[in-house]
């Protein structure tokens with residue numbers, strides 16, 4: 001028997017997606033551009049970090065070779081180790097959409113072949129009949145926002161009016177999302193979650209992937225802050241995923257962080273919530289201690305995306321990568337024969353790119369563990385190869401999409 005630990009570094013793309021132009025993202029490269037900025041001194045921030053990007057542990061696991069295979073060049077200013085430990089490659093996304101659920105479902109062997117619903121950029125983002133029905137059922141006087149926005153910018157702009165009027169702030173992005181920001185105390189967290197659940201039901205016919213509750217605290221534009229009580233209400237994956245298949249075979253899936261929400265709680269045995277990458281790593285290490293033969297520990301490290309990618313914060317993203325990398329030896333120390341660690345990402349969110357949305361990119365695929373022979377697996381044609389490799393490693397039957405690289 002065996003165990004698998006799957007860590008998704010949310011938005012850690014490596015560029016090179018062949019269909020990037022269709023998403024307006026030709027040339028986007030999260031790792032490549034962060035490295036380039038850091039090498040040029042544009043990744044420095046006093047008290048946080050300085051100098052070229054330094055990821056020694058992921059580099060020894062093949063990250064530099066991965067970047068070159070995905071996007072054509074080694075990241076700037078980063079040494080290329082000669083000896084690589086582990087399996088390394090990149091993967092191209094075949095799902096339609098560069099959002100978190102599409103990426104995670106495809107990683108778990110279930111690509112998204114249908115088109116999600118999206119909201120228009122010009123004019124009101126949301127259909128009036130939907131907003132009318134939502135406000136009526138939820139008993140709120142109306143909504144604020146009704147546009148595409150960055151979540152931190154819109155609460156600074158409309159948060160005070162929201163407190164005054166009791167109208168939730170509703171906004172979207174280039175993803176298939178309906179997001180609702182409301183004050184945790186003035187509006188109330190439970191009311192916000194109830195509002196989102198109504199919206200979830202009403203939006204099913206619009207094919208919207210996720211409704212996201214974005215609670216915040218603070219009293220004025222300069223002190224508003226989002227809290228860790230974010231909740232995502234996702235539609236169900238279109239087919240059973242690796243997670244469902246594992247649970248069906250009597251295995252346990254330990255879902256750390258957002259994973260439970262991303263999979264609409266399907267195929268999840270145990271949810272472990274944690275806030276921030278460090279706490280997520282702590283929770284993952286404890287889950288590794290508890291995982292039994294045949295189990296999967298599946299963690300989403302959300303800070304890369306939520307706190308730095310969407311915020312277009314290069315030094316912040318670089319520092320978060322360096323902090324993650326520095327903790328990998330703690331994972332290495334816990335590994336037993338039969339264990340497999342996989343590091344990957346769900347899409348890009350290039351912090352040097354225009355706008356604040358995700359970017360269509362390839363993702364890194366690193367797989368290692370005791371006794372696993374180091375080799376290149378090239379550029380995989382779908383993220384689904386990751387899920388199928390884990391299925392093979394854990395000894396369950398292969399699914400219909402993707403091919404194992406093990």
Ligand SMILES: O=P(O)(O)O[C@H]1O[C@H](CO)[C@@H](O)[C@H]1O
Pocket residue numbers: 100149150151152172173174175177179212214306310356
């Ligand atoms: O700007 P914030 O609120 O962080 O929103 C971002 O988070 C959403 C979910 O990942 C994305 O679609 C993007 O809109």
Ligand SMILES: [Mn+2]
Pocket residue numbers: 010011099100103305346347
């Ligand atoms: Mn994501």
Ligand SMILES: [Mn+2]
Pocket residue numbers: 100305306310349358
């Ligand atoms: Mn995101």
